Amino acid sequence: MQELVFINKNLARWKEFEKISNHKANMSPDELAAMFIQITDDLSYCRTFYPNTETERYLNQLAGKMHYKIYQNKKESGNRIINFWKKELPIILYQVRSYLYFSLVVFLFFAMIGAYSAAKDPNFVRSILGDDYVDMTEANIEKGDPMAVYKQMNQMDMFLAITFNNIGVAFRAFIFGLFFILGTLNVLMFNGIMLGSFQYYFYTQGVLLESIMTIWIHGTLEIFAITVAGAAGILLGVSFLNPETYKRLQSFKKGARKGVKIMIGIVPVFMVAGFLEGFITRYTGAPYFIRAALILSSLAFIIWYFFLYPKKIVKKLFAEENKNI
Numbered sequence: 001m002q003e004l005v006f007i008n009k010n011l012a013r014w015k016e017f018e019k020i021s022n023h024k025a026n027m028s029p030d031e032l033a034a035m036f037i038q039i040t041d042d043l044s045y046c047r048t049f050y051p052n053t054e055t056e057r058y059l060n061q062l063a064g065k066m067h068y069k070i071y072q073n074k075k076e077s078g079n080r081i082i083n084f085w086k087k088e089l090p091i092i093l094y095q096v097r098s099y100l101y102f103s104l105v106v107f108l109f110f111a112m113i114g115a116y117s118a119a120k121d122p123n124f125v126r127s128i129l130g131d132d133y134v135d136m137t138e139a140n141i142e143k144g145d146p147m148a149v150y151k152q153m154n155q156m157d158m159f160l161a162i163t164f165n166n167i168g169v170a171f172r173a174f175i176f177g178l179f180f181i182l183g184t185l186n187v188l189m190f191n192g193i194m195l196g197s198f199q200y201y202f203y204t205q206g207v208l209l210e211s212i213m214t215i216w217i218h219g220t221l222e223i224f225a226i227t228v229a230g231a232a233g234i235l236l237g238v239s240f241l242n243p244e245t246y247k248r249l250q251s252f253k254k255g256a257r258k259g260v261k262i263m264i265g266i267v268p269v270f271m272v273a274g275f276l277e278g279f280i281t282r283y284t285g286a287p288y289f290i291r292a293a294l295i296l297s298s299l300a301f302i303i304w305y306f307f308l309y310p311k312k313i314v315k316k317l318f319a320e321e322n323k324n325i
Contacts (some may be wrong), residue, residue, distance in 0.1 A: 007055060014169040106185060125200070184237065
C-alpha cells in the first residue's frame with residue numbers, strides 16, 4: 001500500500017480521534033481504549049512501512065495525546081504487557097533487523113579473529129582469559145573433568161552472579177552506542193575475541209566437543225542476547241549520527257525508546273541463560289543427547305522469536321491493511 005492510500009484510507013478516523021483527544025468526550029473508558037489501540041496499530045504499521053515521515057510523527061503525537069488522556073491516572077494493564085511481547089517488541093525487532101545482522105556479523109568476525117590469534121600465539125589465550133583461569137582449567141582437564149568450573153559455586157549464587165554480570169555487559173553494549181557506535185563495537189569485539197580464543201583453547205586440549213556440549217547449554221541464549229544488545233547500541237548511535245528528516249534530539253529520543261524496549265525484552269533471556277548456567281550446566285555427566293536437546297531448543301527459540309515471528313507479524317499487519325482497502 002502506498003503512503004498516500006494509507007493516509008486517505010484512515011485520515012477521517014484520525015481527525016475524529018484528534019477531536020476526542022483535545023476535548024472531553026462522553027465515551028466509556030473501554031471505547032477510548034479501543035480507539036487508542038487502533039491508533040497504536042496504525043502507528044506501528046507506519047513505523048514499519050513509512051518510517052521517518054510526517055505521517056509517523058503525526059500519529060506518534062496523536063497516540064501520545066490519547067495515551068495521556070486515557071491512562072494518566074491508570075496503571076498499565078496486563079494486556080499492555082502481553083501486547084509488548086506479542087506485537088510491539090517483535091515489530092521493533094523487525095525494524096532493526098539490519099542492525100541485528102550487522103551486530104552478529106561483527107561478533108562472529110571477531111570470534112574468528114580470536115580463534116586465529118590463539119592458533120598463531122600459544123600465549124594469546126592467557127592474555128585474554130588470564131593465567132589463573134587457564135591454569136585451573138588445565139588442572140581440571142588432567143583430573144578428567146574439564147568443565148568443573150561450573151560446579152564450584154552454589155547454584156543460586158552462580159545464577160544471580162552470572163545473570164547480573166551478563167545484563168551489565170549487555171547494558172554497556174547498549175549505552176556505549178553513545179560513543180559514535182565505537183563503544184558498542186568495542187564490547188562486541190572483546191566478547192567475540194574472548195569466545196573464539198576460549199573455544200580454540202579447548203580444541204587444542206582435545207575437549208572441544210565436551211566444551212560445546214556444556215558451555216552452549218547457557219551460551220546459546222547468553223551470546224545471542226549480547227549481540228541483540230549490540231544491535232540496540234548501534235541503533236542508539238545511528239539515531240544520533242544520522243537523524244535523517246528528524247531533528248537530531250528527536251531522532252535520538254526515538255532511537256533510545258526503541259533501544260530501551262529491546263533491552264527490556266532481552267532481560268528475561270539473560271535470566272533463563274543464568275538459570276541454565278547456575279542450575280543445569282554443572283551436570284556435565286548428562287548424556288549428550290539431553291544437552292544437545294537443550295542447546296537446540298534455545299536455538300529454535302532464537303530463530304523463531306527474533307527472526308521468523310517478527311516477519312510473520314509484519315506480514316500479517318500488511319495483509320490486514322491491504323485487505324481493508
